[in-house]
Amino acid sequence: MNVPKTGKPAWAETDVDEVIPVLDMGSYIAGMPGALEELAAELRYACENIGFFYVANHGVPQEKIDRAFAEGARFFDLPEEEKLELKLDKYNIGYLPYAQSMIKSSTVAENRKPNLNEAFFCKRELPADHPDILNGRPFHGPNYWPESLPSFREAMLDYQKSAEVLGQRLVKVYAVALDLPEDFFQEAFTDNQIIHRITHFPSQEAPEEGSFGSAPHTDSGFMTILARDEVPGLAIRRTNGEWFPAPSIPGTLLVNTGDMCTRWSNDRFLSTPHRVLNESGRARYSMPIFFDPNTDYVMECLPTCQGPDNPPKYKPLTYGAYLDWFFKMNYFHQQGDGEPPPKP
Numbered sequence: 001m002n003v004p005k006t007g008k009p010a011w012a013e014t015d016v017d018e019v020i021p022v023l024d025m026g027s028y029i030a031g032m033p034g035a036l037e038e039l040a041a042e043l044r045y046a047c048e049n050i051g052f053f054y055v056a057n058h059g060v061p062q063e064k065i066d067r068a069f070a071e072g073a074r075f076f077d078l079p080e081e082e083k084l085e086l087k088l089d090k091y092n093i094g095y096l097p098y099a100q101s102m103i104k105s106s107t108v109a110e111n112r113k114p115n116l117n118e119a120f121f122c123k124r125e126l127p128a129d130h131p132d133i134l135n136g137r138p139f140h141g142p143n144y145w146p147e148s149l150p151s152f153r154e155a156m157l158d159y160q161k162s163a164e165v166l167g168q169r170l171v172k173v174y175a176v177a178l179d180l181p182e183d184f185f186q187e188a189f190t191d192n193q194i195i196h197r198i199t200h201f202p203s204q205e206a207p208e209e210g211s212f213g214s215a216p217h218t219d220s221g222f223m224t225i226l227a228r229d230e231v232p233g234l235a236i237r238r239t240n241g242e243w244f245p246a247p248s249i250p251g252t253l254l255v256n257t258g259d260m261c262t263r264w265s266n267d268r269f270l271s272t273p274h275r276v277l278n279e280s281g282r283a284r285y286s287m288p289i290f291f292d293p294n295t296d297y298v299m300e301c302l303p304t305c306q307g308p309d310n311p312p313k314y315k316p317l318t319y320g321a322y323l324d325w326f327f328k329m330n331y332f333h334q335q336g337d338g339e340p341p342p343k344p
């Protein structure tokens with residue numbers, strides 16, 4: 001199939017910055033001929049110009065999303081002492097109490113205020129005798145779950161499995177969008193990292209100047225698959241510097257490219273700044289899955305993102321090295337007393 005180089009789809013005839021495109025994955029998932037190339041052209045356009053896109057007909061059953069949110073709300077309603085038994089560990093797995101993180105990795109804005117949210121982090125569930133657990137492989141710890149709420153574990157892992165299928169499909173679309181063979185990223189995404197977070201943003205009735213549920217930041221990984229409830233609060237920063245809302249659209253998930261993909265693609269795909277402020281008067285919940293390469297895989301500038309006039313801007317790097325820096329910068333429990341580590 002003939003794929004246009006820019007892949008500029010019909011919706012972009014107007015001002016692209018006004019729109020976060022909705023990419024329909026239905027034909028690709030159904031295996032229709034040419035669907036991957038068409039979708040890749042739309043994704044390329046979205047990632048080169050906006051950094052965010054919605055996906056519709058994404059294959060993740062809505063009831064799994066709803067159930068994870070319902071169980072997540074029950075989890076955050078548990079007594080604080082019970083949640084604190086699962087407090088975030090050195091692998092960044094477990095419960096992050098309210099206002100215990102501050103985004104300092106970001107160059108988007110100078111930030112001095114803690115994020116006004118509480119969150120729970122889990123990963124792919126590994127058995128206790130898995131070699132990565134036994135060997136204490138960095139970023140590969142066991143999950144913690146509240147004993148009083150077994151349905152929370154089930155709902156989270158069930159959603160995670162479906163979202164992982166979507167992630168593996170999207171990685172192929174990213175490859176074609178970057179003019180690479182469909183399976184180019186396969187090795188990097190074998191035993192890939194999944195950081196699965198659910199976040200509770202209590203409403204901020206009269207927020208202090210500079211306070212956010214989540215301060216302006218870019219995401220660290222390859223891409224983020226974001227499920228949200230219908231309560232507004234997310235805004236993304238356009239390339240012209242203006243902020244504009246990214247509303248929830250029923251039946252879609254929101255996907256954004258993270259810093260690792262930007263770096264790997266020599267800045268071709270954008271990692272777009274975003275922030276959250278919930279002033280709705282109601283609790284707000286969101287559930288990102290940070291979908292990332294294997295932590296040991298060395299990412300070197302992609303062959304299609306460099307040339308004589310466009311030499312590689314960044315050194316090869318493992319995702320693990322980047323994640324180590326990112327965690328130390330942003331989470332209080334990861335920080336010692338010394339100087340912040342230099343950016344890798």
Ligand SMILES: O=C(O)CCC(=O)C(=O)O
Pocket residue numbers: 197199214219226228233234274275276285286287288
């Ligand atoms: O809650 C949202 O809509 C976005 C959350 C977010 O940016 C994040 O968890 O990295």
Ligand SMILES: [Fe+2]
Pocket residue numbers: 217218219274
């Ligand atoms: Fe984010």
